[in-house]
Amino acid sequence: MQDYQMGVIESRFADLIWENEPISSTELSRRCEELLSWKKSTTYTVLKRLCEKGIFQNNKGTVTSVISRQEFYAVQSEKFVEETFHGSLPAFLTAFTARKSLTPEEVETLRRMVAEYEEGR
Amino acid sequence: MEAVFLKVLNMSITASWIVLAVMAARLLLKKAPKWITVLMWGLVGIRLVCPISLESAFSLIPSAEPVPSSIIYANTPVIHSGISQVNDLVNPIISESLAPAVGAHVNPMQTVTFIASIIWLVGMAGMLLYTAVSYLRIRRNVREAIPSQENIWLCDHVDTPFILGVLRPRIFLPSAMGEQDQKFVIAHEQAHLKRHDHFWKPLGFVLLTIYWFNPLLWIAYILLCRDIELACDEKVIRELGAENKASYSNALINCSVPRKMLAACPLAFGEGSVKGRVKSVLNYKKPGFWIILVAVISCVAVAVCFLPNPTHASDPDTPTVSQPVNYYTLDASNGLDVYVWEMAEHSYSFGVLPHSETPRHWLSSELMSLRGADVNEMRQILASYDLGEKDIHIIPWQNPYSSYIAGPWIVGEDGTPAEAMEEYILSVKELLFSDDPSISDPANSFMVFDVDGDGKEELCTLTFSPPKSSLTSGMQIIRFCATEPGAEQPKYVSVYWGDYYYLSLVKCEDGVVRVMAIDQETPRRTHMFDISITDGVVRLTKKGQEIGAYIQPENHDMFIYTPKPSDADGEGVFTMSAAEVDANGVVLKRCEITLEITKKGGKISRSGMEFTIFECAVSFSGINDPFLTHLLTCSHFDIDTAWLFGGLGYIPAKNDSDSIVLYMDGEQKNCLIEINQNDRFFVASTDPDFDPAAVYKSLSEKLSDRLTYS
Secondary structure, three states, X not given: OOOOOOOHHHHHHHHHHHHHOOEEHHXXXXXXXXXXXXXXXXXHHHHHHHHHOOOEEEEOOEEEEOOOHHHHHHHHHHHHHHHHXXXXXXXXXXXXXXXXXXXXHHHHHHHHHHHHHHHHO | OHHHHHHHHHHHHHHHHHHHHHHXXXXXXXXXOHHHHHHHHHHHHHHHHOOOOOEOOOOOOOOOOOOOHHHHOOOOOOOOOOOHHHHHHHHHHHHHHOOOOOOOOOOHHHHHHHHHHHHHHHHHHXXXXXHHHHHHHHHHHHOOXXXXXXXXXXXXXXXXXXXXXXXXXEEEEEOOOOHHHHHXXXXXXXXXXXXXXXXXXXXXXXXXXXXXXXXXHHHHHHHHHHHHHXXXXXXXXXXXXXXXXXXXXXXXXXXXXXXXXXXXXOOOOOOOOHHXXXXXXXXXXXXXXXXXXXHHHHXXXXXXXXXXXXXXXXXXXXXXXXXXXXXXXXXXXXXEEEEXXXXXXXXXXXXXXXXXXXXXHOOHHHHHOOOOEOHHHHHHHHHOOOOOHHHEEEEEOXXXXXXXXXXXXXXOOOOOEOOHHHHHHHHHHHHHHOOOHHHOOOOEEEEEEOXXXXXXXXXXXXXEEOOOOOOOOOOEEEEEEEEOOOOOOOOEEEXXXXXXXXXXXXXXXXXXXXXXXEOOOOOOOEEEEEEEEEOOEEEEEEOOEEOOEEXXXXXXXXXXXXXXXXXXXXXXXXXXXXXXXXXXXXXXXXXXXXXXXXXXXXXXXXXXXXXXXEEEEXXXXXXXXXXXXXXXXXXXXXXXXXXXXXXXXXXXXXXXXXXXXXXXOOOXXXXXXXXXXXXXXXXXXXXXXXXXXXXXXXXXHHHHHOOOOO
16 A cells, blocks of 8 residues: 555656646646656556555546655655664664765754654654 | 377477587587577577478488388387387387277377377467466566667566567666666677577577477577576677676676576576576686687587488388389398288288398388289299398288287397297298298199190199288289199290189089189189180180189289270370379379379179279379388289279279279379378379369269269
């Protein structure tokens, strides 16, 4: 469902919907033809699949999202950290910063996030 | 269909030899560039694709046709694998358990072959189904691919890069592949395209679907795939340079797929043993001149030794299927092998060949083409050679199956007969070598009396023998011979073609010697024929009717009837264009037939019709068919079954043996030949542009009108 792993191309397709919703299915297939060289039937097949996974919905020819992009990738990230770092965010950050150090801006964003979180508690 | 299956079976067996050779060569040529190995697999492919092959003395293939196509007709089925140990192992088993019973209509070997062909087709269908299903699955997946550059596409949900398509091949890459890896993968796949692997590999798989039953070919295919990948890796490194070896290996590792993809279509990047490929890439060095030379020579050697078929022995004294042996001009320096077969009780036929240490090395078809000589002829033949009895070896032989000789192979590999045959051989030897004429052939009768009333008594013999190829009763050759004592040549020789049996000369109560004969009715009746001399020729008659059709004494190999009235002169040679047709008159293959009518004989009454007898010889050319050629070059036609009609009429063969029936139209222009009662048809015409279907139609129509045999 929400933890469905999308392939690179599927993600592009999903982004197309997220960036342009609500979008008619005909318009969507036209864009897919343009951007991805997909046949109409292919567009509908992929759309149907993602609808079955509960990410999008097709109401009488209008395509809208069920989960927002942010929500979707949040679940993905959570799963990733869970699987790779046993759910430990510090472990993830260590790994993340081991290869490239955080920019001052990123540090600032992080500090604010932590502060907000503590305030909320 | 069985013929197709046998051809496929034989091709796969001969291909197996070249597979083994290539596998051996591969091991020796580990250091050589892999594209040469792939080329060698190409040779295997050639063997599997081409049904015909040249012959060469250099060929190392043991046998061109291990399972002869005539095996389903043979009375003693045997294989010629080219390896005597295999032959000795298999042949006794199949000859005994799969030989047809005498008089049986169905040959067990044919049933076995039929079932095997069905299994083969089912297997092939299964393979094709699997291919179709996996191909469709991949097609479904790549519908969602997006183009990247030129013929390169990106695709979700695929584990490994691959190529799809034969005419317009496309490279598919997993969408998640890193750029660094992409570079090498694309180079690899493009190398595949440059080598046309996207064509060779599916072709190999197609061959595998046909030859699926041969495990060696599966091994060959797996090795072929492996070698193609290695050859491709080598090509990439050659072009990108040794400095890229490490990165390329990384790409290989990153893209490696644990499961094997045996499906025909895509050339998958990560397939095969990654460890092996990485090792090979890292160790790759540009091959030196000598290595390449050795590899090319090996390749050529494999091609020369395994692509062509072995030649047949072409000793002029060795009988080939199409040429009858001349028994008077054999090379007897090592002695002679006399083959004897017993057609009906005490009716022997003989053939003779130069002695061979292993008499069984003659092919079945070669032995079957031996012309049968009767006892007297063989005595004459043997007498013409200056050989002692110990140099003449008697070999009882089943040609065709005879219940008078037990077992198919009565002689061991080295020529020593089985013990059970000792007695039989002794009796045959007596026939051939004894000086006592009375035991030369039990089927005779003799008496000394004055036949022509000149006051001198003549030694008269009466012999009868069935025509040399018949198995059962039918027309017989009845010969009456009268010789004055001390004379070298007989005074009277009369030969008849009749259907009486068990003839003997008897002195009747009134003191007159007559011929007693038994007919073939049910129940059998006895007849007495008077012996008289008319125009210097002995005639055997009963109430004016002759015992049979009177004919010329020599060359009575084949006889043909015509019904009366006939305008046919009955002389001449007819070379005719011919075609083999199926039961609907559709042409199967072309050939030529020569009919040579050499003598016109007497008349005979049969089934209420009167016939004139002709003597003729039939030969076929353009047909490479051992069974048919055997029938014809035996040059013995059962009189029941060889009919040539000046008008048209038909009398079916009475027996179940192999038979040929000829129907010729009144103007002797067109002819229809039927083999084994509707088994095969040939039409022939003196007009080279004839239409086989039309001739077949018109002749067979006329025949069905007259099919009133009772």
